[in-house]
Amino acid sequence: MAGTHKIKIAARLRPRLDHEIDDQGIQITHDQDEGPSWICVPNPRDVTQIFRFPITSCYDQDSTQEDIFEQDVRPLIDVVYSGVTVTIFAYGVTSSGKTHTMQGTKACPGVIPRVVEAMFEQKAVLQKSNVELAVSYMEIYKDECYDLLVDRETAPKLPVRENDVGQVFVANLTSIPIASIEEFVAIYSQASKHRSVGATNLNRASSRSHAMLTLEVTMTDSLAQRSLTGKINLVDLAGSENNKLTGNDPTRMAESAAINKSLSVLGQVVHALNQGASRIPYRNSKLTRILQDALGGNSVGLLICNLAPGTKFRQDTLNTLNFAVRTKNVENRPVVNERDIRPQAKPHFASIQAPPPKLAPAVLQPLEAVAGLSRGPRPSIARVGPRASLAGPSKSRVPRVSGIGVFGGHRGRRPSAVPAPISEEGEAGGSSMVQLTDKEIDERIARAVEAEVARRLKEREEIALQEKENIALQDKLQEEREKEKLKEEDQRLPTGVLTPLMAKHRDLDDELRARLTELEEKYERATKELQLADVLSPTSRKKTGRAYVMLARAHSEKGDLQVALDLYRKAETYVPDNIKLKERVIEIEWAVNNGTKFVPTPKKPRKAKKTKAGSSKTVVVGKVASGDEDEENMPMYGIHQMLEGESSGSANPLKRFKVEEDVAQAVSETPQKKAKCEVKVEEGM
Numbered sequence: 001m002a003g004t005h006k007i008k009i010a011a012r013l014r015p016r017l018d019h020e021i022d023d024q025g026i027q028i029t030h031d032q033d034e035g036p037s038w039i040c041v042p043n044p045r046d047v048t049q050i051f052r053f054p055i056t057s058c059y060d061q062d063s064t065q066e067d068i069f070e071q072d073v074r075p076l077i078d079v080v081y082s083g084v085t086v087t088i089f090a091y092g093v094t095s096s097g098k099t100h101t102m103q104g105t106k107a108c109p110g111v112i113p114r115v116v117e118a119m120f121e122q123k124a125v126l127q128k129s130n131v132e133l134a135v136s137y138m139e140i141y142k143d144e145c146y147d148l149l150v151d152r153e154t155a156p157k158l159p160v161r162e163n164d165v166g167q168v169f170v171a172n173l174t175s176i177p178i179a180s181i182e183e184f185v186a187i188y189s190q191a192s193k194h195r196s197v198g199a200t201n202l203n204r205a206s207s208r209s210h211a212m213l214t215l216e217v218t219m220t221d222s223l224a225q226r227s228l229t230g231k232i233n234l235v236d237l238a239g240s241e242n243n244k245l246t247g248n249d250p251t252r253m254a255e256s257a258a259i260n261k262s263l264s265v266l267g268q269v270v271h272a273l274n275q276g277a278s279r280i281p282y283r284n285s286k287l288t289r290i291l292q293d294a295l296g297g298n299s300v301g302l303l304i305c306n307l308a309p310g311t312k313f314r315q316d317t318l319n320t321l322n323f324a325v326r327t328k329n330v331e332n333r334p335v336v337n338e339r340d341i342r343p344q345a346k347p348h349f350a351s352i353q354a355p356p357p358k359l360a361p362a363v364l365q366p367l368e369a370v371a372g373l374s375r376g377p378r379p380s381i382a383r384v385g386p387r388a389s390l391a392g393p394s395k396s397r398v399p400r401v402s403g404i405g406v407f408g409g410h411r412g413r414r415p416s417a418v419p420a421p422i423s424e425e426g427e428a429g430g431s432s433m434v435q436l437t438d439k440e441i442d443e444r445i446a447r448a449v450e451a452e453v454a455r456r457l458k459e460r461e462e463i464a465l466q467e468k469e470n471i472a473l474q475d476k477l478q479e480e481r482e483k484e485k486l487k488e489e490d491q492r493l494p495t496g497v498l499t500p501l502m503a504k505h506r507d508l509d510d511e512l513r514a515r516l517t518e519l520e521e522k523y524e525r526a527t528k529e530l531q532l533a534d535v536l537s538p539t540s541r542k543k544t545g546r547a548y549v550m551l552a553r554a555h556s557e558k559g560d561l562q563v564a565l566d567l568y569r570k571a572e573t574y575v576p577d578n579i580k581l582k583e584r585v586i587e588i589e590w591a592v593n594n595g596t597k598f599v600p601t602p603k604k605p606r607k608a609k610k611t612k613a614g615s616s617k618t619v620v621v622g623k624v625a626s627g628d629e630d631e632e633n634m635p636m637y638g639i640h641q642m643l644e645g646e647s648s649g650s651a652n653p654l655k656r657f658k659v660e661e662d663v664a665q666a667v668s669e670t671p672q673k674k675a676k677c678e679v680k681v682e683e684g685m
């Protein structure tokens with residue numbers, strides 16, 4: 001049985017940069033004994049509340065590249081050489097030091113150059129000529145994979161596929177053998193220029209893509225006729241971005257949206273794994289598809305969480321640590337990638353053999369078997385068409401050997417037990433028979449049988465190829481169907497979602513109830529009718545996000561925190577940039593994990609907007625409009641109001657009614673039916 005291995009978590013706080021204020025926003029404290037270190041972050045919404053995260057491998061601002069490599073990375077080199085895949089990924093907000101940690105500089109080389117050096121050192125220790133190293137390097141830019149080892153202009157989008165043993169790989173990715181560190185440096189420095197990097201307000205050289213460098217070691221044992229393949233994937237993820245801080249232009253915004261979406265799916269995958277969900281949404285982004293093996297798969301994982309100091313990044317730090325806490329519970333089942341490299345057995349003339357079993361790219365074995373090349377049972381070659389089936393001349397498709405005779409006073413006759421050879425007419429001992437020696441007869445039979453075997457093998461291969469193509473086609477169709485289904489599911493709210501809200505307001509008059517029921521029906525009808533393109537438009541996403549927030553809020557008020565958390569997370573999928581929402585997720589998650597009561601943090605006082613008359617203020621609770629410039633900001637504001645404003649528990653049925661109508665309308669809205677909803681709250685209400 002394969003052993004399980006939890007992903008190891010390390011956290012690294014980068015030093016303050018010259019232009020940053022030293023406000024001690026994040027603290028790392030170490031216990032006296034060998035216990036875990038703590039990362040302490042004040043709640044951005046209530047600084048008296050401190051979140052403390054226990055992390056065993058904590059690196060503070062003074063830590064060096066060497067510290068992190070020696071303590072957490074070097075031990076993994078042996079694991080790679082035992083034939084296991086290792087994945088190290090750097091995660092964190094933009095400008096938190098991921099690229100610095102993974103790549104580093106000439107003066108302070110990071111994980112990548114150090115790993116390469118260690119891999120060559122290990123190869124030298126083994127002193128074997130049959131150890132080969134190869135490198136590949138790719139990036140995921142706007143949810144598409146590109147080869148960084150080929151010319152950027154001509155680099156095509158690469159497809160992601162799955163092999164016979166369920167391993168996901170990027171098809172057609174270049175892999176270059178490397179014989180020395182110098183060779184690697186030449187390849188890597190050239191390839192790094194191809195990576196998508198751009199300037200933002202927070203980072204002059206911000207990674208606009210997720211990059212994955214893979215070093216593969218193949219060790220061939222020709223005596224045992226086995227080969228082991230170990231791999232180390234070094235992943236520098238793009239950082240999550242708050243567009244308000246990065247000040248991105250439209251191009252950067254599009255990149256940023258892709259980055260945030262893929263990171264959000266990464267969070268969902270980790271969450272689903274923790275929940276033991278039956279469906280893990282790996283397929284929702286290329287990043288998670290490619291990291292599938294590292295997250296709940298067959299590789300050994302190390303997650304390096306990079307943190308930026310200062311209160312400016314406090315919210316991002318909380319998000320990163322929250323992700324770390326969730327990830328450390330993810331279990332992998334590492335296996336040894338071992339292959340049988342024996343040449344195919346030649347078919348014996350007397351037996352027809354099935355095509356040799358397809359050599360799986362890796363014969364996976366549990367990690368316990370790592371020490372030494374354990375020899376599993378050799379794959380048996382199934383015998384199809386036993387000798388007996390060939391014996392009967394009438395049934396055999398082996399061409400009859402004509403004019404063969406062994407009788408007639410020839411020396412070295414066959415024993416009588418051997419059936420008499422048959423003439424073309426089917427008569428034994430026909431007059432036209434040519435006298436042949438036993439050896440010649442055997443040779444002729446062998447040739448004929450071999451020809452037949454070859455023909456059958458070819459036939460089988462063609463059928464197998466055809467089947468494979470059919471399966472691939474079916475898989476593709478199935479995948480597309482699943483994708484469409486998932487999209488539909490994602491857009492669909494659970495049936496009867498408005499019911500709890502209705503129940504809460506029994507004081508609503510009959511008319512109001514009737515209206516809500518009507519809205520619910522309208523919503524359900526509309527959901528079915530929603531056009532995919534409309535649903536996926538940014539506006540629709542934001543509106544759907546707001547609907548989820550409403551529901552989450554209702555559940556959290558009921559004390560149903562787990563459901564509320566799930567709904568808030570769902571909302572996060574649609575509005576990944578919403579900071580207030582992220583804060584709410586963290587707070588509720590904290591309450592759920594610690595079994596404490598959730599007390600919403602005190603709301604900020606709402607600014608009163610004076611009308612011209614000065615006697616009343618107007619609060620836009622959720623303006624539903626389109627076609628005007630303000631709309632872009634509206635959904636954020638809407639959620640903000642829901643999070644902040646609703647905690648007042650307004651008993652005003654008019655306001656409540658308008659909010660729910662707005663949500664239902666937001667979800668079911670069609671271009672023709674767009675309308676504005678404004679709620680006026682009289683002064684003093």
Ligand SMILES: Nc1ncnc2c1ncn2[C@@H]1O[C@H](COP(=O)(O)OP(=O)(O)OP(=O)(O)O)[C@@H](O)[C@H]1O
Nearest residue numbers: 014015094095096097098099100203206207238239
């Ligand atoms: N440990 C460190 N020591 C010194 N400087 C650091 C350290 N970590 C990061 N930096 C500096 O901080 C800045 C941002 O780091 P880096 O580019 O590695 O961030 P990043 O997380 O990769 O950002 P992005 O996601 O935008 O690519 C760089 O100028 C880098 O040199």
